[in-house]
Amino acid sequence: xxxxxxxxxxxxxxxxxxxxxxxxxxxxxxxxxxxxxxxxxxxxxxxxxxxxxxxxxxxxxxxxxxxxxxxxxxxxxxxxxxxxxxxxxxxxxxxxxxxxxxxxxxxxxxxxxxxxxxxxxxxxxxxxxxxxxxxxxxxxxxxxxxxxxxxxxxxxxxxxxxxxxxxxxxxxxxxxxxxxxxxxxxxxxxxxxxxxxxxxxxxxxxxxxxxxxxxxxxxxxxxxxxxxxxxxxxxxxxxxxxxxxxxxxxxxxxxxxxxxxxxxxxxxxxxxxxxxxxxxxxxxxxxxxxxxxxxxxxxxxxxxxxxxxxxxxxxxxxxxxxxxxxxxxxxxxxxxxxxxxxxxxxxxxxxxxxxxxxxxxxxxxxxxxxxxxxxxxxxxxxxxxxxxxxxxxxxxxxxxxxxxxxxxxxxxxxxxxxxxxxxxxxxxxxxxxxxxxxxxxxxxxxxxxxxxxxxxxxxxxxxxxxxxxxxxxxxxxxxxxxxxxxxxxxxxxxxxxxxxxxxxxxxxxxxxxxxxxxxxxx
Amino acid sequence: xxxxxxxxxxxxxxxxxxxxxxxxxxxxxxxxxxxxxxxxxxxxxxxxxxxxxxxxxxxxxxxxxxxxxxxxxxxxxxxxxxxxxxxxxxxxxxxxxxxxxxxxxxxxxxxxxxxxxxxxxxxxxxxxxxxxxxxxxxxxxxxxxxxxxxxxxxxxxxxxxxxxxxxxxxxxxxxxxxxxxxxxxxxxxxxxxxxxxxxxxxxxxxxxxxxxxxxxxxxxxxxxxxxxxxxxxxxxxxxxxxxxxxxxxxxxxxxxxxxxxxxxxxxxxxxxxxxxxxxxxxxxxxxxxxxxxxxxxxxxxxxxxxxxxxxxxxxxxxxxxxxxxxxxxxxxxxxxxxxxxxxxxxxxxxxxxxxxxxxxxxx
Numbered sequence: 001x002x003x004x005x006x007x008x009x010x011x012x013x014x015x016x017x018x019x020x021x022x023x024x025x026x027x028x029x030x031x032x033x034x035x036x037x038x039x040x041x042x043x044x045x046x047x048x049x050x051x052x053x054x055x056x057x058x059x060x061x062x063x064x065x066x067x068x069x070x071x072x073x074x075x076x077x078x079x080x081x082x083x084x085x086x087x088x089x090x091x092x093x094x095x096x097x098x099x100x101x102x103x104x105x106x107x108x109x110x111x112x113x114x115x116x117x118x119x120x121x122x123x124x125x126x127x128x129x130x131x132x133x134x135x136x137x138x139x140x141x142x143x144x145x146x147x148x149x150x151x152x153x154x155x156x157x158x159x160x161x162x163x164x165x166x167x168x169x170x171x172x173x174x175x176x177x178x179x180x181x182x183x184x185x186x187x188x189x190x191x192x193x194x195x196x197x198x199x200x201x202x203x204x205x206x207x208x209x210x211x212x213x214x215x216x217x218x219x220x221x222x223x224x225x226x227x228x229x230x231x232x233x234x235x236x237x238x239x240x241x242x243x244x245x246x247x248x249x250x251x252x253x254x255x256x257x258x259x260x261x262x263x264x265x266x267x268x269x270x271x272x273x274x275x276x277x278x279x280x281x282x283x284x285x286x287x288x289x290x291x292x293x294x295x296x297x298x299x300x301x302x303x304x305x306x307x308x309x310x311x312x313x314x315x316x317x318x319x320x321x322x323x324x325x326x327x328x329x330x331x332x333x334x335x336x337x338x339x340x341x342x343x344x345x346x347x348x349x350x351x352x353x354x355x356x357x358x359x360x361x362x363x364x365x366x367x368x369x370x371x372x373x374x375x376x377x378x379x380x381x382x383x384x385x386x387x388x389x390x391x392x393x394x395x396x397x398x399x400x401x402x403x404x405x406x407x408x409x410x411x412x413x414x415x416x417x418x419x420x421x422x423x424x425x426x427x428x429x430x431x432x433x434x435x436x437x438x439x440x441x442x443x444x445x446x447x448x449x450x451x452x453x454x455x456x457x458x459x460x461x462x463x464x465x466x467x468x469x470x471x472x473x474x475x476x477x478x479x480x481x482x483x484x485x486x487x488x489x490x491x492x493x494x495x496x497x498x499x500x501x502x503x504x505x506x507x508x509x510x511x512x513x514x515x516x517x518x519x520x521x522x
Numbered sequence: 523x524x525x526x527x528x529x530x531x532x533x534x535x536x537x538x539x540x541x542x543x544x545x546x547x548x549x550x551x552x553x554x555x556x557x558x559x560x561x562x563x564x565x566x567x568x569x570x571x572x573x574x575x576x577x578x579x580x581x582x583x584x585x586x587x588x589x590x591x592x593x594x595x596x597x598x599x600x601x602x603x604x605x606x607x608x609x610x611x612x613x614x615x616x617x618x619x620x621x622x623x624x625x626x627x628x629x630x631x632x633x634x635x636x637x638x639x640x641x642x643x644x645x646x647x648x649x650x651x652x653x654x655x656x657x658x659x660x661x662x663x664x665x666x667x668x669x670x671x672x673x674x675x676x677x678x679x680x681x682x683x684x685x686x687x688x689x690x691x692x693x694x695x696x697x698x699x700x701x702x703x704x705x706x707x708x709x710x711x712x713x714x715x716x717x718x719x720x721x722x723x724x725x726x727x728x729x730x731x732x733x734x735x736x737x738x739x740x741x742x743x744x745x746x747x748x749x750x751x752x753x754x755x756x757x758x759x760x761x762x763x764x765x766x767x768x769x770x771x772x773x774x775x776x777x778x779x780x781x782x783x784x785x786x787x788x789x790x791x792x793x794x795x796x797x798x799x800x801x802x803x804x805x806x807x808x809x810x811x812x813x814x815x816x817x818x819x820x821x822x823x824x825x826x827x828x829x830x831x832x833x834x835x836x837x838x839x840x841x842x843x844x845x846x847x848x849x850x851x852x853x854x855x856x857x858x859x860x861x862x863x864x865x866x867x868x869x870x871x872x873x874x875x876x877x878x879x880x881x882x883x884x885x
Contacts, residue, residue: 090677091596092595094598095550095557100553121594121703122587122703154593402764
């Protein structure tokens with residue numbers, strides 16, 4: 001009972017690994033990502049269990065990093081219709097919910113929005129009392145028309161009382177329906193928090209369906225004892241039942257799993273990680289072992305959000321990128337042959353020049369695949385074109401590395417991902433370039449070896465509360481949330497504390513962000 | 523001229539550019555405008571030339587803490603209430619409203635106020651850009667009185683202030699703003715059409731529109747938005763490079779900082795340093811000043827021409843720095859006393875940007 005399975009869905013391939021209790025790699029496999037995502041995940045899971053020959057009852061946990069929720073938002077497919085409830089009248093009426101959403105996405109979530117009296121000031125005092133009667137009226141109005149509810153109250157990160165009470169009322173009136181409270185999703189910034197809560201509510205449907213599908217196949221493979229986890233944006237995992245409530249936290253896991261995997265494979269806690277896939281290369285930074293997070297609003301599907309996302313710089317240059325000459329200028333990407341590389345690439349007898357062909361022709365990489373014949377690429381590629389294209393590839397990656405840095409000093413760079421072999425071992429801006437063993441499976445390894453945890457991001461008014469008390473409160477709730485997310489209470493530690501003063505406000509308002517992480521409890 | 527949804531989007535982009543690195547995000551006002559337009563309201567711009575001599579003009583704005591502004595959004599009736607009390611007190615109907623600043627958060631809000639009150643918005647403002655303090659307006663330097671001033675909140679509270687001067691107005695308004703929950707909506711610097719012709723920097727809303735439109739159209743046509751922007755703005759390209767260092771420190775409630783940019787392309791081997799507080803204030807190239815406040819110093823993403831505010835500057839960004847001449851009204855001794863480099867603590871003589879650039883960087 002000590003094995004863990006990790007699965008990570010990429011745009012081109014779905015990777016699966018099994019690791020033992022010391023995080024040693026037991027088995028690794030790769031399948032092509034399916035358009036519906038689910039069947040590819042199930043294929044990878046089935047393949048790794050069957051091929052590795054491990055005893056299914058020895059598997060204690062299965063960690064999935066999946067793109068179900070992100071795809072649902074980007075494709076406006078399988079989204080729940082959401083009753084959007086904002087508590088804050090008489091404030092906030094000048095900008096209703098979803099005003100600047102792309103119309104197709106607004107329609108896809110049902111475009112049902114309601115404003116209710118209530119909400120709080122930054123001091124925690126009420127703007128107005130919560131209008132419970134109106135809430136019940138709204139519930140009766142939307143009954144049968146929605147599959148989820150998103151509740152956002154003004155200054156709920158300071159005082160969530162009205163959101164909590166409203167959620168109770170919704171459950172009384174509508175029974176078992178997924179209810180998202182904005183204060184559990186993100187922080188100050190009403191519209192961005194509201195958007196985040198609506199998107200979370202909208203993907204509960206697709207997340208639950210995916211989780212059910214995963215559980216079924218796990219059962220059919222004999223993995224009855226394995227607990228199911230989903231990886232989340234900050235590089236940790238959450239138990240399936242938790243993920244079903246906060247599915248929006250899974251939308252950026254592809255990049256974070258690779259960063260965590262790079263950390264695990266090298267033991268380096270502060271480095272830049274370059275993850276070269278089939279279509280894109282993602283570059284991010286590890287800070288104290290975890291992906292650095294973005295400090296600006298991140299748009300998802302055309303909507304401004306403010307929940308914590310990894311700070312990733314992506315470029316459209318990767319293993320499958322198409323190389324062509326435009327008006328005498330050599331271009332690499334962003335078009336890509338993706339997983340068709342092994343059909344269309346020159347070295348596989350195809351007729352598309354790809355970034356991989358360039359690297360093969362120049363002899364900087366080799367691929368262990370009997371069908372891959374580098375001489376085919378070498379014979380057909382003009383050496384001058386190959387040299388120029390390779391220069392563009394390297395410069396693109398070096399540019400991305402520089403964009404991710406915060407200081408000019410060179411840093412260690414870790415190369416991972418299926419396409420990373422094409423990159424040189426010396427890069428501008430790198431103090432050293434590390435290409436760990438099993439780099440192609442770094443994403444799935446990151447998933448398999450993930451810890452679990454939670455973050456809280458709350459505003460405190462220090463008018464009636466000392467700073468120490470506020471910090472203590474923040475730490476306690478972060479630890480409690482981490483345990484709730486499945487962490488072993490004995491291993492939970494605070495890995496990050498951030499205090500942000502809110503100037504111009506009396507009473508010393510302060511925002512405190514705490515992240516607690518621990519080993520998963522098996 | 524009447525603004526449609528696309529125009530509002532463009533004005534917001536242009537207003538962010540005119541913010542010169544500060545002033546906050548015109549996003550909230552933009553959304554208020556979009557909602558008003560979708561409800562059949564109209565955003566009508568009127569040129570100063572068309573404003574009658576005796577017209578009663580009421581500038582409107584929001585004041586308070588940025589974090590409250592993005593959390594406790596307005597009801598929409600507050601600025602109207604503020605405007606109505608002043609009307610009742612003065613005994614005249616407002617002919618139009620006008621933004622106090624052309625850059626940043628308060629650039630777009632008066633457009634929504636005009637739409638909701640069904641009055642036109644004068645195509646102009648009191649700064650031609652963004653500045654951090656209420657007295658840094660051409661209204662003030664041209665002798666327009668701060669009082670009577672009114673304030674309102676979303677609950678329906680409002681008050682009328684008859685302050686001795688701008689100093690007292692600011693002091694009282696700060697206290698009330700806190701009691702209102704960190705944000706208040708104000709009507710201030712009322713003036714007649716005759717005064718407005720003297721005190722207003724004209725055609726800055728349509729300037730923002732032109733700038734925003736230039737960026738969008740260039741992107742749509744696959745051309746360089748930066749070249750297009752320079753062409754339309756009458757500005758000067760000061761530098762192109764990569765930010766290699768950003769240092770910030772908090773002093774007296776304001777963030778002061780410095781960004782160092784290393785030249786790329788035709789600026790290779792040169793360094794530009796930008797000193798900023800809320801806004802970009804002085805640009806120094808290899809030891810020589812190339813632009814200073816009150817001229818506009820604007821940092822843009824070199825590819826998208828998206829303006830980058832001072833709090834978002836960070837290592838590694840590829841930026842273009844452009845300079846735009848400020849309005850003549852700021853170039854007088856009275857104007858420079860209020861917004862010149864010395865007021866911001868830089869011992870620098872103000873020299874208009876066009877002379878610095880063409881004259882090869884006079885000290």
